[in-house]
Amino acid sequence: MSLSDSDREIITTELDREPTRAEATLFENLWSEHCAYRSSRPLLGAFESEGEQVVVGPGDDAAVVALPDTETGEPSETYVTLGIESHNHPSYVDPYDGAATGIGGIVRDTLSMGAYPIALMDSLYFGGFDRDHTRYLLEGVVEGISDYGNAIGVPTVGGSLAFHPDYEGNPLVNVACVGLLSEERLVTAAAKRAGNKLVLVGNATGRDGLGGASFASEDLAEDAETEDRPAVQVGDPYTEKLLIEANETLIDEGLIESARDLGAAGLGGASSELVAKGGLGARIDLERVHQREPNMTAVEVLLAESQERMCYEVRPESVERVRAVADRFDLGCSVIGEVAEGNYVCEFDGETVVDVAPELLADGAPMNDLAYVEPADPERDLPEIDLQDAFEAVVSSPNTASKEWVYRQYDHEVGLRTAVKPGDDAAVLAIREGTDRPDGANRGPGTGLAISAGADPNWTAADPYEGARAIAVENATNLAAKGATPLAAVDCLNGANPEKPEVYGGFRAIVSGLADACSDLSVPVVGGNVSLYNDSATGPIPPTPTLAMVGARAGYDAPPTRLAGEGALLAVGDPVLAGDVAPELGGSELLARFGGSDRFPAPAEGAPAFVGALAEVAEDEGTLAVHDASHGGLAVTLAEMVGEAGARVDLSGGPALGRLFHERVGRAVIETTDPEGVHERVAGVAPVVEIGEATADGVLEIETDTGELTSSAAEIADLRDVLARELD
Known part of the structure; x- marks a missing residue:
């Protein structure tokens, strides 16, 4: 990429001169879509991000939220950080390093807030599972996440995996991280005082990842796997682990005034944004940066996205102690300059190569005013499908089948916090009272932190607005199924080329749908990421x-x-079984397998009350099992619940395919010894229909108007084991 004529004109006017080569390249990256959100920022005001639990909202490396006190329910002094990032283009060009460095980056975002990373989640989207290239990408991405996450000792506890033909030329790799800290350990990315030193700690700077921000802001070309390889960073998880522990020591000793990890746009991005957020400037000598390769230019030092590096603001009297900590952990350490009044200034080889107002770099990019076309409503066009064929096809679909092949490669128990493991509706982490470190002494009862992440491209392809609403409700339902009340969320908004009106119309719709649903649920969206230009030759x-x-x-x-x-x-919460509405199959896995179209079923208006009631039911003594019903409909929900125990279910009284396979969200199946208690808790909130009983024989029997389906747990397990069967 290069600066557009209009951007160059703005910059030249502001500087009252032509930019230097280093300045032009810095603007090119920091004003890119990836960094400046030029097409999406005008839409992001739709999200509500405030609440009494929100400590740090959007705009920092990660958001910070206070956990509720277990006795009073009021915000406590125990905080968690939430962050999410995309590494989409890099993971297509180099699936292993692209995914691995995505993990490294989101972990460093967590470190920069003063938190210790305690959990990772990965949401992955690939083309058709039947394609060799998809399997190559999937295997490389999973291996990259596994090797990096396992090596740094942060458990990957949840996420999602979806296949859709439109990801063939541009997979998505979205990774999230949760960190833990106490109030007094909080650090932000806003520089505090002129005269403080800027210290770079971590790996040496090389030429890898050059232009990564601008690379992520344009469509993938047909030759991207070869031509764009230099824009992909190379990770070193063992250095990252040392950086995690060094950061912990620096925070423990109160040596850090502010911090920012080096990600998109490298040192130039991190240091300029750090001082801009504090309303200050900087004086930086680029030759002081510890370098891995000889004869690097000013542009390379500024823009390289070499991994495992942090930029710290440090008081002058603390510099030697910071250097000693870095030495202890065998990390490089450079005092590269200082926070100052005025402009952001970088020198190299005795010359001033950058001298600009930091706010111009960080916040000066003009926003795009793009044309859009509203998404059209789908028509109803349903094929004739045999019930038995439908059950087998949907239950064995890679989208709804077991994801154990993926998560068994992750160490999801390191840290001894994972109380509910991957494969459930949501993971649950044990946050023990009185500790903000993994080795804390207090092991008594505390707070369970439930985590859910994902999206469904079938839903948003069918109806971007209602599909996005459904994603919010479904994630909230996942938490409620584990007895948790939603606290906060972060989003990763992935779209294609926004300059195409149809694409931008769909993107606007998912933003509106997600914002409206989270507002209805009273869940503040406290941070996130936007990734556009996810287009390719396909x-x-x-x-x-x-x-x-x-x-x-x-x-x-x-x-x-x-x-x-x-x-x-x-x-619970199924209006189709209650006879209140007719089933709609739009966005369902059934239609993805067999073709056809229909309206996507919008979430019920009472979804927020349902989520609260379900969380209470999950805590009842008589509740034996809870599972949300969404992807694949009741057919997949019931199939996933069967194991050593089976179920005898009666779904007669309406169209079998509609009852079994519609994917309206905001519902769950509950096994209980106290049906009346469930009715009482949910009365007036959502319909409750008794559909059968659990059995001890490990067989699933489903009675419908068009016949009976019978499958043993072994037969279901074989259907659902498609990933392992095809990939091992």
Whole structure:
């Protein structure tokens, strides 16, 4: 990329001169779509980001939220950080390093807030599973996440995996991280005082990742896998682990005034944004940066995106102690300059190569005013489908099948916090009272932190607005199924080329849908990421609003998804079974397998009340199992609940395909020994229909108007094991 004529004109006018080569390249990256959100920022004001639990909202490296006190419910002094990032283009060019460095970057965003990383989530989107190239990308991405996350000792506890043909030329790799800290350890990315030193700690700077921000702001070319390889960073998880522990020591000793990790646009991006947020400037000598390669130019030092590096603001009297800590952990350390009044100034080889107002760099990019076309409503066109064929096809679809092949490669128990493991509706982490470190002494009852993340491209391809609303409700339902009340969320808004009116119309719709649903749920969206220009020679991706949501509950003993075999089965929140509405199959896995179209079923207006009621039901003594019903409909929900225990279910009284396979969100199946208690808790909030009973024989029997489906747990397990069967 290069500066557009209009951008160059603005910059030249502001500087009253032509920019230097270093300045032009810095503007090119910091004013790119990836960094400046030029097409999306005008839309992001739709999100509500405030709440009594929100400590740091959008705009920093990560958001910070206070956990509720287990006794009073009021915000406590124990905080969690939330952050989410995309590494889409790099993961297509180099799936292993692209995904691995995505993990490294989101972990450093967590470190820069003063937090210790305690959990990772990955939401992955690929082309058709039947394609060799998809499997190559999937295997490389999973290996990259696994190797990096396992090496740094941060558990990957959840996420999502989806396949859709429109990701063939542009997969999405969205990664989220949760960190833990106490009030007194909080650090932000706003420089505090002129005269403080800027210290670079971590790996040496090389030429890898040059132009990564601008590379992420344009469509992928057909030859991207070869031509764009230099724009992909190379990760070193063992140095990252040392950086995590060094950062912990620096925070413990109160040596850091502000911090920013070096990600997009490298040192130039991190240092200029740090001082701009504090209303200050900087004086930097680029030759002081410790370098891995000889004869690097000013542009290379400024813009290289070499990994495992942090920029700290440090008081002058603390510099030697910071250097000693870096030496202890065998990390490079350079005092590269200082915070100052006035402009952001960089010198190299005795010359001033950058001298600009930091706010112009960080916030001066003009926003785009783009044309858009509203998405059209789909027509109803349903094929004839045999019930048995439908059940087998949907349950064995890679989208709804078991994801154990993926998460068994991750160490999801390191840190000893994972109370509910991957494969459930949501992961639950144990946040023990009185500790903000993994080695804290207090192991008593505390707060359970539930985490859910993902999106469904079938939903948003069918209806971007309602599909995005459904993603928010479904993630909230996942938390409630574990007895947790939603606390906050971060989003990763993935779209194609916004200069195409149809694409931008769909992107606007997912922003509106996600914002409206989170507002209805009273869940503040406290941060996020935008990734546009996800186009390739095969076409645009579906609009994909990944949401990572956290919730809290007292304690961390949550009901499982697997049946106990001892209770009645209730479908809660399903208006189709209650006879209130006709089933709509738009966006369903059934139609993805067999073709056809229909309206996407909008979430019920009472979804917020349903989520609260479900969280209460999940805590009841009589509740034996809870599972949200969404992807793949009741067919997949029931199939996933069967194990050693089975179920006898009656879904007669309406169209079998509609009842089994519609994907309206905001519903759950509950096994309970107290059906009346569930009715009482949910009365007036959502319909409750008794659909059968759990059994001890490990067989799923479903009665419908068009016949009976019968499958043993072994047969279902074989259907659902498609990833492992095809990839091992």
